[in-house]
Amino acid sequence: MKPNAKGNRMLSVVKKAHPEDPIINHPLFRPETITTHAPLLETDYNLHKSNSTYFSDLDISRSKVMGRLLAAVWPLSDIRVEVRADSNDPNSEMKLQKVKGRAATILGAVHTTFRKEIAPYASYNVQSRVLSWDNRWIYIGTWFLKPASKPKEKPTVLACSLSKYIVKKGRITVRPELMFAAGGLLPPKPGTIMNGTADASTATTTESSTVQEAADMTQRAARLVADATSSTSSEANANEEEWTWEEVEKERLRGAELVTKWAALDGELEEEFNEDFAVRSSTS
Numbered sequence: 278m279k280p281n282a283k284g285n286r287m288l289s290v291v292k293k294a295h296p297e298d299p300i301i302n303h304p305l306f307r308p309e310t311i312t313t314h315a316p317l318l319e320t321d322y323n324l325h326k327s328n329s330t331y332f333s334d335l336d337i338s339r340s341k342v343m344g345r346l347l348a349a350v351w352p353l354s355d356i357r358v359e360v361r362a363d364s365n366d367p368n369s370e371m372k373l374q375k376v377k378g379r380a381a382t383i384l385g386a387v388h389t390t391f392r393k394e395i396a397p398y399a400s401y402n403v404q405s406r407v408l409s410w411d412n413r414w415i416y417i418g419t420w421f422l423k424p425a426s427k428p429k430e431k432p433t434v435l436a437c438s439l440s441k442y443i444v445k446k447g448r449i450t451v452r453p454e455l456m457f458a459a460g461g462l463l464p465p466k467p468g469t470i471m472n473g474t475a476d477a478s479t480a481t482t483t484e485s486s487t488v489q490e491a492a493d494m495t496q497r498a499a500r501l502v503a504d505a506t507s508s509t510s511s512e513a514n515a516n517e518e519e520w521t522w523e524e525v526e527k528e529r530l531r532g533a534e535l536v537t538k539w540a541a542l543d544g545e546l547e548e549e550f551n552e553d554f555a556v557r558s559s560t561s
Contacts, residue, residue, distance in 0.1 A: 291303065291304055291461065291462060291464075291519065292519050292520075293519070300524055300525070300527070300528045301406070301528075303520050303525065303528075304346075304462055305346070305407055305463070305525060306528055307406065308404045309338060309341035309405055309406065310403065310404045310405075311338050311341065311402065311403050312400065312401075312402050313334060313400070314400045314401070315330075315396065315397055315398060315401070316397075316398070317397050317398070320397045323394070324396075324397065325394035325395055325397070326394070326395035326397075326399075328389075328391055331389060331391075331421065331438070332387065332389075334403045334421070335387065335403070335405075335419055335438055335440065337403070338403040338404070338419055339417050339419065339440060342405045342406060342407060342417055343382055343415075343417075346407070346415075346456075346457070346460070347382070347444070348460075349459075349460035349461060350456055350459050350460045351380060352379075352380040353444075353451060353456070354375070354380075355375070356446070356451065356455065356456065356459050357374055357375050358373070358374070358375070358376055358446055358449050358450075358451050358455065359371045359449075359452065359455075360372060360374055360376060360449055376446050376447050376449050377447060378447020378448065378449070379446075379447065380444075380445070381444070382442050382443075382444050383444075383445060384440060384441075384442055385414060385440075385442065385443055386440065386441050387438060387440045388438065388440075389436060389437070389438040389439075390438070391435075392434055392435055392436055392437065393423070393433065393434075393436075395421070395435055400424070401421055401422060401423055401424070401435060402422040402424060402432070403419060403420075403421055403422070404419065404420050405417055405420075406418060407532075408532035408535055408536055409530075409532030409533040409535070409536055410453040411533070412452055412454075413443055413450055413452070413453075414442065414443055414453075415442045415444070415453050416439065416532065416540075417439070417440045417441070417442065418437070418439055418532075418535075419437070419438040419439075419440065420436070420437055420438075421435040421438075422434060422435060423435055439539055441540075463522070463525060464520060464522040465522060466522050467522060467523070
């Protein structure tokens with residue numbers, strides 16, 4: 278991590294530890310794990326961990342992930358976000374500007390499946406990682422795991438959970454892609470940045486220019502890191518490779534396939550209630 282020229286934002290250049298490093302080791306997707314146990318007061322009448330108590334573990338585990346992702350840019354004071362040119366006109370053009378207001382991460386939904394019981398005082402791990410993101414939401418998968426008895430054995434899955442977070446600055450939603458790029462976690466899109474300047478053929482929309490701006494800051498940070506690195510260190514790191522935008526995007530899309538049906542169901546459930554309510558109202 279290195280500060281930018283103003284010294285008020287921490288940016289990083291993400292490199293692979295090894296050329297064949299799997300994408301799950303990228304800071305955007307790397308899991309965070311906590312270890313805990315089921316105290317007696319969290320057991321229910323079936324004498325195992327009460328389903329309602331899983332959610333406090335989820336909060337802690339997800340917070341470790343979100344904290345890592347947001348550490349470099351919090352409290353979002355230096356990021357220019359997308360806002361409507363006319364706040365009263367939903368069809369007005371989008372523009373980029375810094376906005377005032379309290380920064381916040383808001384949990385939008387949680388879906389949890391309970392697979393195996395957790396006995397009183399039993400120890401277990403809770404592992405969370407980013408699965409995907411879109412223009413509004415960050416999707417996080419969480420697994421409750423019984424540790425394996427042998428080193429290379431697979432842990433037993435006790436429960437699975439899928440959650441989504443939204444990041445706000447005041448009343449404005451901060452796009453995850455912009456936030457990750459500003460924090461040095463997301464490489465620039467191919468062709469977006471050319472020697473520190475925008476490629477006009479690929480940076481004509483608000484979306485591309487927004488990400489371009491954040492990616493440009495990341496590249497400037499990369500040059501600062503390179504200038505500050507000694508020749509000896511440069512030779513030692515000659516074989517290091519940076520993650521590419523294509524590698525990150527491929528994993529994001531893979532995760533998106535997993536969360537798409539769940540995200541659709543989220544809206545369909547509300548629509549089901551609306552239809553039921555309309556039927557009951559018409560017959561009463």
